[in-house]
Amino acid sequence: MLTLGIETSCDETAVALVEDGRLVGQQLASQVDQHAVFGGVVPEIASREHLRLLPVLFRELMGESGRAPEDIDVVAVARGPGLLGALLVGVSFAKALCLSTGARLTGVNHLWAHLLAPSLERELPFPALGLLVSGGHTHTYRIDSATEFELLGKTLDDAAGEAFDKVAKQLNFPYPGGRHLDNLGQESQPDTALFPRAFVDNPSLDFSFSGLKTAVANHIAAHPHLVLESMEAESLERLSAEKRATLAKVCASFNWSVADTLRIKVERAYRKAPDARAIIVAGGVAANIMVRAFMKDFADSHGLELVLPGFSLCTDNAAMVAAAGELMARNGKYHSLDMEAIPRGRTVPLDWISV
Structure with a gap:
């Protein structure tokens, strides 16, 4: 099973591929320099940067891994909690990719993904x-x-x-x-x-x-x-x-x-x-x-x-989203294309479609 992970919940734009619990490749762009002058994350800037960077990172990931979009079985995307505008960029990209390739969609709770990240390194x-x-x-x-x-x-x-x-x-x-x-x-x-x-x-x-x-x-x-x-x-x-x-x-x-x-x-x-x-x-x-x-x-x-988790898996990244998405997919947990992004302050629902 080849799973693409997408992370845009805050100020890190990231994509990663995981296959059968193994990290195939990842691309990450930090927005630290853009937000540093403000002393914190500016949501509007974060959303615009995700919109600009996500397609570029995806193409780079596909090229470096030697995979094609049609090879992806599952698209796992961080659906929340996070900055709503930032989340919507990733969720929209994930839905479009599923619609165009036939891959299954899995929305991942960003918080759970952090705790499941060590699964990439051990059982x-x-x-x-x-x-x-x-x-x-x-x-x-x-x-x-x-x-x-x-x-x-x-x-x-x-x-x-x-x-x-x-x-x-x-x-x-x-x-x-x-x-x-x-x-x-x-x-x-x-x-x-x-x-x-x-x-x-x-x-x-x-x-x-x-x-x-x-x-x-x-x-x-x-x-x-x-x-x-x-x-x-x-x-x-x-x-x-x-x-x-x-x-x-x-x-x-x-x-x-x-x-x-x-x-x-x-x-x-x-x-x-x-x-x-x-x-x-x-x-x-x-x-x-x-x-x-x-x-x-x-x-x-x-x-x-x-x-x-290793230090590289502590901060926001797409590898943890892909790993969590693969684990959920193996348990038959998917989402339909009407899945919503969930901003911070709301509980991420367990609204999977089990297959």
Whole structure:
């Protein structure tokens, strides 16, 4: 089975081919430079870039893989959640391709695709506990199969990745700033009393990082010398040793607050899935070194297998969409051409047509 994956949910335009669980090829274009001047993603710009880039990337993928559009059995497309305009570009392209080639259509939940991404590197053990930590979502799931996800805890306001982005912006770090917070934080030991752990003084499984974000904003306002003079990448290299050490302490402390909050919530979610064989951690923040270390400690202490995607599979990509789509197609889960794109804030429906 040859599956084409299409990803346009935010600011990454990507296509990939997966055949029988093996990645055949992929093409990805990042829009970081276009959005960097605004300090975040501008939806209209993202949509226009997807519209411009998607046909080009598709032709390049077909040419490099030596495949023809008629060879594609399944077209898997990220249908949501995400930016509606951006999603519509990918969904429309997928439908047109299915209509012209006769391929079957499978709409993929972008969040599930992140958690299924490691299937490209290894077999996934089920049942599993899933932790998705991305820019827009921080969720925990019980996962019984590639098509059976039970949401245990969800984002109430700011997701972990969003908190990283906003703190980095307040410090005037180069965009995207999360990796700079991670890298600089590794140069210091955290002050565990500096920032609160977010939304943990309750029995809830849900996540809220707005309080942590506010605490960091207040700290930065009280210490304005922490803010970089410019957003240029070179500004981090020009820091004095004293300022670099102070900033590293702040970054390490923020990283710790996020990582320990995730650990606490995962501990609670595990009580809802005590028969889990593994914990799967995915999403952009799954590349964070401290988060990975905390999740390894959790897995080891509970006798669970830790499943982490490679760094290239943590951020948005089409390989994960193709992999998830192939798994769903093998379970007979398809969509008709009237499938809708689902924006952030709405639940992606389980409206498959089983064949």
